[in-house]
Amino acid sequence: xxxxxxxxxxxxxxxxxxxxxxxxxxxxxxxxxxxxxxxxxxxxxxxxxxxxxxxxxxxxxxxxxxxxxxxxxxxxxxxxxxxxxxxxxxxxxxxxxxxxxxxxxxxxxxxxxxxxxxxxxxxxxxxxxxxxxxxxxxxxxxxxxxxxxxxxxxxxxxxxxxxxxxxxxxxxxxxxxxxxxxxxxxxxxxxxxxxxxxxxxxxxxxxxxxxxxxxxxxxxxxxxxxxxxxxxxxxxxxxxxxxxxxxxxxxxxxxxxxxxxxxxxxxxxxxxxxxxxxxxxxxxxxxxxxxxxxxxxxxxxxxxxxxxxxxxxxxxxxxxxxxxxxxxxxxxxxxxxxxxxxxxxxxxxxxxxxxxxxxxxxxxxxxxxxxxxxxxxxxxxxxxxxxxxxxxxxxxxxxxxxxxxxxxxxxxxxxxxxxxxxxxxxxxxxxxxxxxxxxxxxxxxxxxxxxxxxxxxxxxxxxxxxxxxxxxxxxxxxxxxxxxxxxxxxxxxxxxxxxxxxxxxxxxxxxxxxxx
Amino acid sequence: xxxxxxxxxxxxxxxxxxxxxxxxxxxxxxxxxxxxxxxxxxxxxxxxxxxxxxxxxxxxxxxxxxxxxxxxxxxxxxxxxxxxxxxxxxxxxxxxxxxxxxxxxxxxxxxxxxxxxxxxxxxxxxxxxxxxxxxxxxxxxxxxxxxxxxxxxxxxxxxxxxxxxxxxxxxxxxxxxxxxxxxxxxxxxxxxxxxxxxxxxxxxxxxxxxxxxxxxxxxxxxxxxxxxxxxxxxxxxxxxxxxxxxxxxxxxxxxxxxxxxxxxxxxxxxxxxxxxxxxxxxxxxxxxxxxxxxxxxxxxxxxxxxxxxxxxxxxxxxxxxxxxxxxxxxxxxxx
Numbered sequence: 001x002x003x004x005x006x007x008x009x010x011x012x013x014x015x016x017x018x019x020x021x022x023x024x025x026x027x028x029x030x031x032x033x034x035x036x037x038x039x040x041x042x043x044x045x046x047x048x049x050x051x052x053x054x055x056x057x058x059x060x061x062x063x064x065x066x067x068x069x070x071x072x073x074x075x076x077x078x079x080x081x082x083x084x085x086x087x088x089x090x091x092x093x094x095x096x097x098x099x100x101x102x103x104x105x106x107x108x109x110x111x112x113x114x115x116x117x118x119x120x121x122x123x124x125x126x127x128x129x130x131x132x133x134x135x136x137x138x139x140x141x142x143x144x145x146x147x148x149x150x151x152x153x154x155x156x157x158x159x160x161x162x163x164x165x166x167x168x169x170x171x172x173x174x175x176x177x178x179x180x181x182x183x184x185x186x187x188x189x190x191x192x193x194x195x196x197x198x199x200x201x202x203x204x205x206x207x208x209x210x211x212x213x214x215x216x217x218x219x220x221x222x223x224x225x226x227x228x229x230x231x232x233x234x235x236x237x238x239x240x241x242x243x244x245x246x247x248x249x250x251x252x253x254x255x256x257x258x259x260x261x262x263x264x265x266x267x268x269x270x271x272x273x274x275x276x277x278x279x280x281x282x283x284x285x286x287x288x289x290x291x292x293x294x295x296x297x298x299x300x301x302x303x304x305x306x307x308x309x310x311x312x313x314x315x316x317x318x319x320x321x322x323x324x325x326x327x328x329x330x331x332x333x334x335x336x337x338x339x340x341x342x343x344x345x346x347x348x349x350x351x352x353x354x355x356x357x358x359x360x361x362x363x364x365x366x367x368x369x370x371x372x373x374x375x376x377x378x379x380x381x382x383x384x385x386x387x388x389x390x391x392x393x394x395x396x397x398x399x400x401x402x403x404x405x406x407x408x409x410x411x412x413x414x415x416x417x418x419x420x421x422x423x424x425x426x427x428x429x430x431x432x433x434x435x436x437x438x439x440x441x442x443x444x445x446x447x448x449x450x451x452x453x454x455x456x457x458x459x460x461x462x463x464x465x466x467x468x469x470x471x472x473x474x475x476x477x478x479x480x481x482x483x484x485x486x487x488x489x490x491x492x493x494x495x496x497x498x499x500x501x502x503x504x505x506x507x508x509x510x511x512x513x514x515x516x
Numbered sequence: 517x518x519x520x521x522x523x524x525x526x527x528x529x530x531x532x533x534x535x536x537x538x539x540x541x542x543x544x545x546x547x548x549x550x551x552x553x554x555x556x557x558x559x560x561x562x563x564x565x566x567x568x569x570x571x572x573x574x575x576x577x578x579x580x581x582x583x584x585x586x587x588x589x590x591x592x593x594x595x596x597x598x599x600x601x602x603x604x605x606x607x608x609x610x611x612x613x614x615x616x617x618x619x620x621x622x623x624x625x626x627x628x629x630x631x632x633x634x635x636x637x638x639x640x641x642x643x644x645x646x647x648x649x650x651x652x653x654x655x656x657x658x659x660x661x662x663x664x665x666x667x668x669x670x671x672x673x674x675x676x677x678x679x680x681x682x683x684x685x686x687x688x689x690x691x692x693x694x695x696x697x698x699x700x701x702x703x704x705x706x707x708x709x710x711x712x713x714x715x716x717x718x719x720x721x722x723x724x725x726x727x728x729x730x731x732x733x734x735x736x737x738x739x740x741x742x743x744x745x746x747x748x749x750x751x752x753x754x755x756x757x758x759x760x761x762x763x764x765x766x767x768x769x770x771x772x773x774x775x776x777x778x779x780x781x782x783x784x785x786x787x788x789x790x791x792x793x794x795x796x797x798x799x800x801x802x803x804x805x806x807x808x809x810x811x812x813x814x815x816x817x818x819x820x821x822x823x824x825x826x827x828x829x830x831x832x833x834x835x836x837x838x839x840x841x842x843x844x845x846x847x848x849x850x851x
Binding site: 033034040104107112113114115116117123126127130131134137138139140141142337346399400401402403404405406408409411412415416417433434437440441443444445447448451462465466469470471472473474475476477478480481484 | 517518519520521522523525526527530550553554555556557559562563565566567569570573574577578580581584646647648653654655656657658659702703705707708709710715716717719720721722731814846847848851
């Protein structure tokens with residue numbers, strides 16, 4: 001058996017180098033303990049492999065065994081399955097969270113739903129109409145009492161207009177938010193594709209990295225972007241051999257290696273908001289995420305959505321239609337209750353067919369100072385020009401006789417009897433107050449449902465996040481323990497060198513010098 | 517299981533946020549007195565609260581209406597009592613006139629007294645409560661319902677009361693003595709108020725069993741035909757002025773019968789006031805019940821809330837201690 005004189009120094013040196021690199025990585029881990037998206041790294045080490053197949057003849061391998069340790073590479077600890085599961089749950093949590101947030105905004109727009117103690121909303125306006133009519137009934141020939149009715153109906157029209165404006169503002173605001181989201185998703189796709197290119201270049205040049213050990217920091221940056229992307233829609237990540245990834249956003253590829261697609265937002269003539277791919281012009285097809293939430297609320301027409309692009313959610317258009325129905329019903333009742341007076345008979349005036357001629361109390365604002373009777377919406381309902389021009393006492397049936405019955409009938413129709421509200425293919429039979437309460441209840445239920453689902457998905461997503469961190473996160477305790485371990489190992493290797501030095505000192509300086 | 521530092525931090529911050537949110541919510545509940553305000557926080561309770569608010573408001577308005585009607589009826593009852601007192605005075609004058617000791621001048625003086633009393637009755641019958649004549653049906657015009665025409669005959673809304681009668685439908689009609697043409701007396705529209713009896717309507721017609729009639733036709737009280745109180749008072753005045761004591765006796769007898777009927781109306785008016793009094797009490801109870809129900813549904817249970825607040829404080833303190841003592845520590849602190 002024959003070994004080289006300085007063999008042990010080489011062995012100890014591999015240990016010193018490897019432990020020094022391990023300490024570097026410990027330092028890197030500790031430095032990034034709070035860095036968002038950072039994945040724990042470690043030095044992948046192995047004992048130096050020795051084989052004798054290079055020799056022409058069989059020889060004893062013992063002299064060359066024990067050549068120390070080698071650092072194979074620096075790797076990161078990551079579980080792709082957990083990434084995918086986390087992103088799925090994150091997309092669902094984002095979808096429900098955004099639904100809850102947006103619908104809460106709609107709830108605020110409706111007023112009473114946001115604060116049921118509020119007296120200046122629709123419930124308060126209905127109450128004011130009721131009260132004014134009952135006050136009017138006590139003295140139905142007085143202008144002052146008619147003025148109260150006039151003011152109450154003016155107020156309820158204003159409240160309906162305000163709710164409509166609030167809903168339109170919601171529509172505008174959330175469409176703009178969607179455009180920002182889409183723009184950001186486009187940026188994310190661009191950045192992921194760019195990183196794909198950098199990563200594959202790094203790996204393919206073969207100098208710094210190889211198939212097993214890639215550019216960890218770039219991986220982290222890309223994973224962080226993928227996590228963010230998952231909040232906007234359900235994504236699927238497919239790894240390629242060159243280190244790049246393909247990413248499907250819903251059913252379509254948004255990133256393929258260094259190539260990426262873009263999306264754009266478009267509102268058509270029917271008010272339907274579309275998010276389409278630039279490459280194909282097709283609508284995106286996703287099942288979760290915040291973009292999905294925005295599209296559902298912006299295009300939600302309820303269970304009888306009919307036009308392509310509309311969906312069955314009870315979104316902003318649904319509540320706009322409902323408020324239009326409310327306004328139409330109010331006009332229909334107000335304009336078919338108080339008759340005009342036939343001065344000759346003291347009875348309601350009739351037309352040539354014998355039908356009673358009613359006063360026009362409410363109408364639609366034409367925008368040029370006039371009013372019209374067709375095309376009533378929540379946005380244009382107002383007091384009729386007849387009522388405004390003739391003054392509040394236009395409401396009075398007969399100034400010389402105590403006729404309270406029409407005011408009583410109006411109050412009865414609005415607050416007691418059943419009116420059939422028909423909108424979005426739905427039918428609601430009840431009073432105006434009950435109709436509005438049912439609207440706020442539906443909205444409240446939806447908000448509550450999505451808040452609950454968001455909470456549930458967030459818990460699951462957080463559980464996956466915890467599991468992922470259990471693998472990928474930095475533990476300062478663990479790093480400290482590793483630091484101690486590598487330090488001791490380094491000290492041991494140094495000690496080996498000292499020992500080797502002592503041995504060589506015996507051989508070189510003291511052997512054969514006995515008696516000198 | 518490995519525990520990464522950021523897991524600890526994230527969970528800590530998440531828990532801290534959750535506890536602070538609970539703390540804020542409990543504080544809000546205590547300070548506002550409401551367990552919640554948004555429908556989405558408790559859809560079922562909120563929906564019931566909104567419904568209760570609507571029905572309670574109706575009852576509050578109905579309560580005001582009942583109060584108004586009660587005042588009007590009380591005023592009418594007072595007026596009727598005044599008329600009753602006047603009729604008693606007329607009765608005394610009639611009895612005095614019949615004892616045979618007065619000459620024509622004395623009787624004429626009594627006739628003047630009866631005239632004054634008749635005019636007082638006329639004034640009372642033309643009394644207004646706000647804009648409506650108390651005994652004028654639905655008359656709210658500037659034209660008083662009762663008057664004497666140039667012939668000295670009593671008229672109601674412009675028609676001679678002597679020629680007014682009630683038809684089979686219960687409506688007052690005027691029959692022209694020359695042509696026998698019948699005309700419905702105008703402004704005799706019944707006025708009904710919703711006093712919380714579950715009003716129902718057919719078109720503009722109230723179901724009379726579900727509302728309270730507040731209009732009074734004076735004809736119901738003073739009578740129609742030539743036996744009405746005003747005509748009898750006029751006849752009494754004329755008889756006294758002409759010294760016709762025998763006629764005074766006859767008229768006094770007819771007036772006594774009419775006065776008894778009139779007193780029955782006062783009694784009925786009193787029972788209506790009692791009914792309204794009961795309605796006021798019923799509505800007040802119902803409103804109180806609704807308020808209690810609303811408070812049950814959305815009001816803060818202060819005992820629960822204060823205990824909850826104490827627990828929130830304890831948890832928050834524990835979390836803050838954890839942040840200051842445990843989180844900063846790691847193995848690094850011990851080497």
